[in-house]
Amino acid sequence: MSKMKGHISNIIQPVFAIFVGLAVGTIAILLAGESVFLTYREMWEGAFGSLYFLSNTLERSIPIILAGLGVAFAFRAGFFNLGAEGQLVMGAVTTAIVTVYLPFQGFLNLVISIGAGMLIAGLLSFFAGWMEQKFQINLLISTLLLNYIAVLFAGYLVSEPFRDTTSSGGVAHSVMVEDASKLPKLLTGMNVHYGFVLAIIITILLAFIIKRTTFGYEVRMLGQNMFFAQYGGINRKKVMFISMLISGMLAGLAGSVEVMGMHYRFIEGALTTPQFAWTGLMAALLANSNPVGTAIIAIFLAALDTGALGVERNTDVPNAISDIIQAVLILFISAKFTMAFIKSKRKRGAK
């Protein structure tokens, strides 16, 4: 009975949020003096209008899903990792450098360079965890600050020691990945690559780990009450280190596959401008750190991005409008609309 109610409100809420988001968007479009219908149609077309556009949406969702899963995993263990951006960038730059300097090309190169990226990103996140464990350095602040440091450091790597000197290029970037080592596309001519399959597999794997393994149980309990977890014999330090490591590795993987499957090199700013990490963080929070939910919301958020591209191409609506619609949608999805009424009644009753 209450379960049914839960399901219905689960559906009503996003629908309502989307409705409000679109309504606010409509006002903005009218202000800009464009056709509302046309704009929204272009938005839909740009995200899902054809196999090609769908593939773009899915491609864009890959780093968002992976970064989101990273955030979600640490969050499950009770640790707020705001450092996904730095970890993503460190993963990407490491992969981009390693792949070029490995003496062989091909699948093994791909695996090793992605692995190296994940490792470095994992260590970065681990480092923040270690500082919190050993010196009580607030994780929120340290991960936030490490973002800036990581982004600048990656920029340094590709503008000085590992710069691509073969191209006359402007923005700092690394050398192009060899064809043989690239992460292949899922369909020829489409942008979506095997990173998507990887992201889905990891989503399912993570859902399984969290729900069905003893380690997942330890993570959940630590996240819910660390004192209870310690009382029950769970080693907080160990679980924290492992979950921060995994969290960072996933964020790093987001950057690595974006390099090996999409850009084929590390370009300064190419992974931070699209705000993959922050979008992933939102996906994780909106989904309550549930892996499958995180992936679904990540795809939705990616669709908003690619849809905006369609609007930009085919209408005179300023690009900023899609930012507005996007933000408003997120705002309203995060609100507990339909729940608010039930909740406010209950809250008064509860202690």
Next chain:
Amino acid sequence: MLELRGITKKYGEFTANDQIDFSLVKQEIHAIVGENGAGKTTLMRMLYGMEEPTSGDIFVHDKKRKIQSPNDAIGLGIGMVHQHFMLFPSFTIAENVVFHHEPRKKWRYDRKKANQEVEQLAKKFGMEINPNQKISDAPVGVQQRVEILKVLYQGAEIIILDEPTAVLTPLEVKDLLNSLRELVKMGKSIILITHKLNEVMEVADRITVLRDGKVSGSLKKEATDTEELSRLMVGRELQKKQLPKVTSGKAVLDVNQVYVNDSKNKAAVENISVQVHQGEIVGVAGVSGNGQSELIQAITGLVKTSAGKIRINDHDVTNHSVRQIRDRGLSHIPEDRYLWGAAKSASILDNLIMTDYRKSPLAQRGILNKGKIHSYVNNSIKRFDVKASSINTSAQYLSGGNLQKLIAAREIQKDTPLLLAAEPTRGVDIGAMEFIHEQIIEKRNNGDAVLLISSELSEILALSDRVLVMFEGKIVGEFDRENVSEEKLSLLMAGGTYE
């Protein structure tokens, strides 16, 4: 002074209070008793404006009133001391007492005056406090006094106390009950909610018993006794328990000259040695805050000892990890069920499997076995009579008593050679208490060792084969079951000596 007529409160389909009639006359102590979940707190929350009745009327000074917020209640001279403390740990005692009624100079907070007023108020009601002390540094008993002072400061004429003694030591309880009598003498009227019938018999003038949301009896103290009250509460006769003689075997737990430092690096436990043998319950009595917590945590591996040895079944477990110690055969009912004993937002299922989730048959090679876990959990709740709508609801929706039964179930049914039971029945109604006590005794009768740590003397006396008294981190006395008495214990617990 106060009258409730036909008060009914429904949460959805569930009726928490059903047609309750209740009255309070001036200068009386009216006790409300009832099992966990009987609806006592709900009734009081309505009086205090934190809930609105579904139907029924409230009369204050013979006028019908609608109480919609705590502010309304305070305005009508109703004050409430909540079951869970409503204090600000980083504020001083005075700041807590005067909160929301602060003396001020224009917009400024006149802390000096607050301190003076609180000091005077405390003196007037014979309570001893230091207004400048931080709540986080104050013992529980003092915190309780602060709660009462708060209500008095607001000028309440009607004072509601929801289970005020649940966490108090016997001496503190005595103090509190004295204060209550004083208050009545000074013209206040009191509603006292408690599970402890001896307290009721000591101070109450009238008693109302709730069962399943209904009034099952309203009596004058002179006209009743604890047996009748228990029957009205539980709906059946309670049995007297006895401890059958069991020959105790070898020492299962051996704590040898252990020292533990507290979080401020001061010695909290000094040179303590305890042995618990098979088939024996050793009770450690003491006013809470005298090193019991540290001792428990040292034995269970939650803190490190600074000196000494701890052995379980002849294995040295000193400063081993919690997991290693548990694997040696320790189970542990923690002193604070919400902090240590459970994860409130986790499901009943997750809370129940905490200590066994890694072991076959609940898990194989790191993978949880869903089917086995379900049957395990269902069996446990059935056996320990945990009342819950589903094993997937989160633990926060269990009443305190039910949660405590859940924790006891988790720890007792494990069949370990050693049980460390800390405050196993704190704040739990007599039905649940009786049940948990039975389980502990049964464990002892099976030849296991039990270390019972409790600030509840009646519990210590009822269960222990041997009693130790802790005071200021040391053991100050030891008695056999035969020659222990409440008086002797009280004296030692308070730091007195006994020849």
Next chain:
Amino acid sequence: GTESEDESSNGENDEGNAENSESKEEAKSVAVVLTDQIGVNPFFQQIADGAKQAAEETGLEINVIESSDTTETKQNLEVAVAEGYDLILTATFDAVDPLTTVAEANPDRDFAIIDAIVDLPNVKSAEFKEYEASFLLGAAAGLATETDTVGIIPAQDIALLDKYIVGFQEGVAHVNENAEVLVNYVGSFEDPAKAKEIALQQNSNGADFIAAAAAVSDLGVFEAAAEAGFYTSGQDIDRTVEDPEHVVLSQLKNTDVVAYDFVKEYGNGEFSTGVQSFGLAEDGVGLTYVTAESESPLNDFIGQDTIDQVIEIKDQIISGEIEVKNPLEQ
């Protein structure tokens, strides 16, 4: 597979484009795919304007598409191909990778890129010799400075901006051996507040002329100049108009001319692929008062004397007497 997919989906859904595809049979069409929002840099505005003007004159259909990151650029290029634009014009280094992929996959289409090189048979590239103009700017600064200290404030420490910095430094050194050149990076293309802070800092260290080379952040340098009373210069277009009292020079990069030329050639059927370089000789880059007139009067700080000397240097560069090397190839 992609193209046919898109074309079919395109055909059935879009009335707006139906008119477009109709016109395709008659007039040819041009898509300008920009790698960033137009507002970030006047440079993008110039390209769009130049291309639009040429399209109008030659009767081409034109659509300008902005992107905000590399992935978006690639997708916009692909869509432009799918939607059947005949010439697809893009710009800046950011477009190199995407364009390489897309142009390789569509050898039968024409592409052009401004301010970067893509070496493919179906791509026409235009690169600029900014360093030649920077050299002139540096020379002017070196001659005009009274404190023998000048500064330059680039956006970021990236190779691209060496084209501006190194040319500037060499220019200063060429005319004034004693002059010191301060270089401080903003760290961002869009942080005028910080750029201003840096400019004030350079000024307090003695620089009386500070060249701004930091896109939107330039505005911060201009403000600092107005406030603290030193002199500065702008980039790409004639920025002296904004504050002739303090913004006394502007290094020019005539992307509009190049965009105009490319589109015009296409409209006239004279389009040919390959790499073209635009330096002082080709009038692709320049400096106000030296290679082009300015609306604002020449500031006394620079003075006609200096301009005359710089014009001489310009001629020497064009004639090859002075060789300014591409810093990226050194």
Next chain:
Amino acid sequence: MSSLFDLSLIDSTLRMMAPLLLAGLGGAICARVGIFNVGLDGLMLMGAFIGVAANAFTNNIWLSILIAVVGTLIFSLLFGYMVIHLQANMIVTGIAINFLSIGATTFALRTIFDVQGAYYNNEMVGLPTWRIPVIDDIPLLGNLLSGQSPVVYLGILITIAMYIFLKKSVLGSHFDAVGINPVAAKSQGIKIKKIQYQAVIISGILCALGGVQLSLGQVTMFSENMTGGRGFIALVATMLGQSNPIGVFLSSSLFGFTEAISIRFQGLNIPTNFTLMLPYVITILAMFIFKDRTQLNAMKNSQGSSR
């Protein structure tokens, strides 16, 4: 090296810290009542934009500041409504507020001024610099402390005022109480939501001032996304300063100072990216000294003991 420490360093530090300080105080007042405000950056950007837009139309700097404050305040109420009334996730809401203000200011820039990238106007008069009579006459100190924009001085005054408010006023203690134990505060008849709204409104005002200092004090223009993540640094200042106004003042000074000095380090032979890192590295190092010891207790409280 000689130019590493010069007189303008303190000048520079004060200017750079002011927006951080103001927004950081805004974050602090929210944190006091239990709201983690990640939307500081967006609120600041909003303030920066409205300030410039109003100035362009009214040509009156004081009126413009007022309009910026009111406008941002209204915008902050959106954050408040989502978080307080609809119980939306604070961090998601904060990030969405940041995205929204980037979109809205860019959009408004285009629709109101028909420009992209940046709006500036030579006629526009920014905040004046104030010479403080007495201090100005002191030889060295006068150079250093006098001659800042009024908002800088206001920031310092607000620091002191907020400190007094929190420590000395009755309402201030209620703010704290709501943050420490909302249930208890409510049981004593405090209107929690009202207090939380008040905090959000104050933070809106402070962020508006921070934004105005950026767009009309430090420079006189608006450029897209001109806060450049300063709101997040302000958030760090809030946390590092443990939501204490003095602490926020010190941590934003530290940040302003290291940023000012990092520009000077560029003269040395260190890769620029490393000098740019300096403020962040120093801040992390500072955390080793100023540890937040209240964390564990807060965690314990949030679990709530049975008593």
